Amino acid sequence: MRYVSTRGYGPMGFTDILLEGLAPDGGLYVPEEYPRLDSEDLRSLGEILAYEGYATFAAEILALFIDDIPFSDLEGITRRAYTKEKFGTDLIAPLSQVEPGLWLAHLSQGPTAAFKDMAMQVLGQLFDYELTRRQRTMTILGATSGDTGSAAEYALLDASRVQVFMLSPLGRMTAFQRGQMYGINSPRIVNVTVPGSFDDCQDLVKEVNADAEFKARHSIGAVNSINWARLVSQVVYYISSWFQASDGQGEVSFCVPSGNFGNICAGHVARMMGVPIRSLVCATNENNVLAEFFTSGVYRVRASTETFVTSSPSMDISKASNFERFFFDLTGRDSEQVAHLFGDQLNRTGVIDIRSTPYAHLPASQYGFRTGVSTHADRVATIADVFRRHGYLIDPHTADGVKVGRERKGDEPMIAMETALPVKFGSITKEAIGRVPEIPARFSQVLDAEQHTVLCDQGADQLKHIIETMTILKPAS
Numbered sequence: 001m002r003y004v005s006t007r008g009y010g011p012m013g014f015t016d017i018l019l020e021g022l023a024p025d026g027g028l029y030v031p032e033e034y035p036r037l038d039s040e041d042l043r044s045l046g047e048i049l050a051y052e053g054y055a056t057f058a059a060e061i062l063a064l065f066i067d068d069i070p071f072s073d074l075e076g077i078t079r080r081a082y083t084k085e086k087f088g089t090d091l092i093a094p095l096s097q098v099e100p101g102l103w104l105a106h107l108s109q110g111p112t113a114a115f116k117d118m119a120m121q122v123l124g125q126l127f128d129y130e131l132t133r134r135q136r137t138m139t140i141l142g143a144t145s146g147d148t149g150s151a152a153e154y155a156l157l158d159a160s161r162v163q164v165f166m167l168s169p170l171g172r173m174t175a176f177q178r179g180q181m182y183g184i185n186s187p188r189i190v191n192v193t194v195p196g197s198f199d200d201c202q203d204l205v206k207e208v209n210a211d212a213e214f215k216a217r218h219s220i221g222a223v224n225s226i227n228w229a230r231l232v233s234q235v236v237y238y239i240s241s242w243f244q245a246s247d248g249q250g251e252v253s254f255c256v257p258s259g260n261f262g263n264i265c266a267g268h269v270a271r272m273m274g275v276p277i278r279s280l281v282c283a284t285n286e287n288n289v290l291a292e293f294f295t296s297g298v299y300r301v302r303a304s305t306e307t308f309v310t311s312s313p314s315m316d317i318s319k320a321s322n323f324e325r326f327f328f329d330l331t332g333r334d335s336e337q338v339a340h341l342f343g344d345q346l347n348r349t350g351v352i353d354i355r356s357t358p359y360a361h362l363p364a365s366q367y368g369f370r371t372g373v374s375t376h377a378d379r380v381a382t383i384a385d386v387f388r389r390h391g392y393l394i395d396p397h398t399a400d401g402v403k404v405g406r407e408r409k410g411d412e413p414m415i416a417m418e419t420a421l422p423v424k425f426g427s428i429t430k431e432a433i434g435r436v437p438e439i440p441a442r443f444s445q446v447l448d449a450e451q452h453t454v455l456c457d458q459g460a461d462q463l464k465h466i467i468e469t470m471t472i473l474k475p476a477s
């Protein structure tokens with residue numbers, strides 16, 4: 001299996017794009033073609049899921065996309081990533097029925113209580129495997145507003161060839177998020193706090209990355225959601241969820257609380273592979289860039305001043321970084337057109353308008369996309385309603401998905417993706433049900449742990465100095 005950039009670069013092998021992230025032409029890597037699963041393939045995969053479990057099932061799916069790592073090694077990777085110890089359940093991503101026709105896919109059982117663990121745990125293992133094979137090390141430099149950073153840090157705790165510097169906005173995360181990230185005590189994982197906003201953190205990362213010599217000397221890489229390895233790990237739970245809700249026959253639909261379009265894009269890939277998915281329902285919060293596109297045909301990115309701070313913060317985006325992957329398929333894989341629209345026009349005008357193109361109607365008619373918006377009031381009402389009627393507490397992001405999923409439901413099972421646990425979001429939970437969520441036993445130490453951070457309030461040169469002096473791994477060996 002080879003990979004090409006949505007803007008034309010390539011082809012490349014999987015392990016090369018694994019360590020690289022974004023393609024040199026600014027595009028995102030996608031497989032040259034999607035592997036297809038016929039009904040016989042699906043039947044035998046269903047048996048593997050039932051009899052050998054999620055980790056082996058995941059290795060089978062990954063192997064369809066990865067031909068430069070032997071299967072037995074892939075299975076070792078998924079077995080180390082998906083353990084009962086980390087996910088609290090042998091099933092890893094169990095499904096439960098909430099009400100007639102509506103299911104919840106529990107994707108947030110991992111170490112940081114958000115669905116990002118599902119992909120990040122595999123990414124951490126893949127990095128460690130490939131860096132060992134190449135006898136080199138890597139520095140992950142990233143910025144986080146909460147979920148991604150902690151999922152990355154927990155995934156890279158055991159990756160002995162990776163040094164992490166993760167920037168976060170000082171005083172802007174919840175107490176639980178701070179406890180979870182800053183409570184990590186490893187010299188390979190450095191939490192750098194920055195006075196300011198998430199965007200200020202992101203700007204510092206960009207500034208350091210712009211110094212090509214520094215970047216090369218420290219082998220600086222990223223773990224952001226455009227990494228194909230993260231996306232392909234997410235394809236796995238769409239297929240396992242389909243099995244569980246459909247018993248291996250008939251169509252299902254998914255509703256997905258969306259931000260950067262990474263989660264739902266994996267659903268798109270599963271559908272392209274032939275998994276019987278009727279609709280992919282893209283749920284947004286007040287930051288409705290994607291809902292606007294799927295209703296009007298106009299993709300209009302927002303300025304950061306136009307991006308609302310909401311009570312489902314992981315969906316507060318101004319543009320959806322994975323959207324280009326879907327758009328590539330939408331144009332019939334026309335990389336020239338994608339390069340023009342995303343590399344040029346979007347930067348110049350902030351808008352891509354497909355209303356008068358031949359593919360104006362395809363997002364819905366051919367690719368099954370539906371959409372809807374959920375607001376703060378909807379989240380509060382949905383959390384309260386699901387709790388009152390079913391005794392189950394959902395988090396605000398999942399509530400956005402459930403609200404929109406209920407609106408778009410047909411006669412097929414609708415599977416709502418549970419993208420985080422409520423423990424991380426005390427204040428909206430209290431607003432909805434009158435009390436804060438209980439802290440699950442496995443997180444009981446989070447708030448008490450001693451916290452470790454390094455302050456960076458003097459700009460990019462200081463950040464470089466921190467990286468120089470605190471890196472304990474030799475860049476190349």
Ligand SMILES: *Cc1c(COP(=O)(O)O)cnc(C)c1O
Pocket residue numbers: 114115116147148225257258259260261262263264314315397419420
């Ligand atoms: C990251 C995240 C999302 C958005 O997922 P995308 O892949 O960016 O669309 C939704 N909910 C939670 C809790 C998240 O952490």
